[in-house]
Amino acid sequence: MKIGRVTGTVVSTIKYEDYRGFKLLKVRPIDLEGAFSGEEVVALDAANAGVGDTVLINNDGGSAQMVMGDKKLVASVTICGVVDHYTYCGKTTFTH
Amino acid sequence: MNIGRVEGTVVCTIKTGSLEGLKLLVVRQIVNGQDKGLVIAADATRQAGRGDVVYMIGRKEAALMLDLKDPPPSDLTIAGIIDPETL
Numbered sequence: 001m002k003i004g005r006v007t008g009t010v011v012s013t014i015k016y017e018d019y020r021g022f023k024l025l026k027v028r029p030i031d032l033e034g035a036f037s038g039e040e041v042v043a044l045d046a047a048n049a050g051v052g053d054t055v056l057i058n059n060d061g062g063s064a065q066m067v068m069g070d071k072k073l074v075a076s077v078t079i080c081g082v083v084d085h086y087t088y089c090g091k092t093t094f095t096h
Numbered sequence: 097m098n099i100g101r102v103e104g105t106v107v108c109t110i111k112t113g114s115l116e117g118l119k120l121l122v123v124r125q126i127v128n129g130q131d132k133g134l135v136i137a138a139d140a141t142r143q144a145g146r147g148d149v150v151y152m153i154g155r156k157e158a159a160l161m162l163d164l165k166d167p168p169p170s171d172l173t174i175a176g177i178i179d180p181e182t183l
Binding site: 009010011012013014015016019024026028036039040041042043061072074075076077 | 097098099127128129140141143144151153154155156157160161164175176177178179182
């Protein structure tokens with residue numbers, strides 16, 4: 001898992017049938033100093049996140065099935081939590 | 097899932113059985129707003145065309161998205177098209 005920041009929403013009328021009803025968000029990983037690192041990806045949202053939120057990103061198909069509660073779902077990146085704060089090197093960072 | 101823009105099609109007469117009937121597209125990958133080169137992706141929506149901005153799924157899920165029971169050999173599959181007016 002990584003932490004990332006939601007950078008935008010994805011509106012998609014034509015999509016893989018099983019994604020109907022799911023919320024898709026653009027999310028980009030951040031390092032623990034809060035700077036962007038890595039590639040922006042499109043993720044399925046399971047945590048009711050919004051633009052600007054710091055979130056927990058999971059990049060695994062099996063986990064996606066568990067998070068969404070659908071054993072036949074085909075997905076890779078899911079947002080499975082909204083981060084309140086984290087502590088690293090004795091420094092606590094509040095995200096909102 | 098990564099984002100890209102469809103730039104062309106691939107026509108392939110001789111191919112392995114389970115790839116039969118699939119639409120293959122040439123996609124320019126866009127990572128963090130920058131061009132990251134061309135890739136070939138199968139189209140699970142069957143509706144993507146030139147100029148469309150799409151998101152693609154990779155690894156094992158690329159094959160499963162096309163067919164759960166008989167997954168064709170795809171390592172990158174278009175999962176959906178981003179509505180152009182929302183870009």
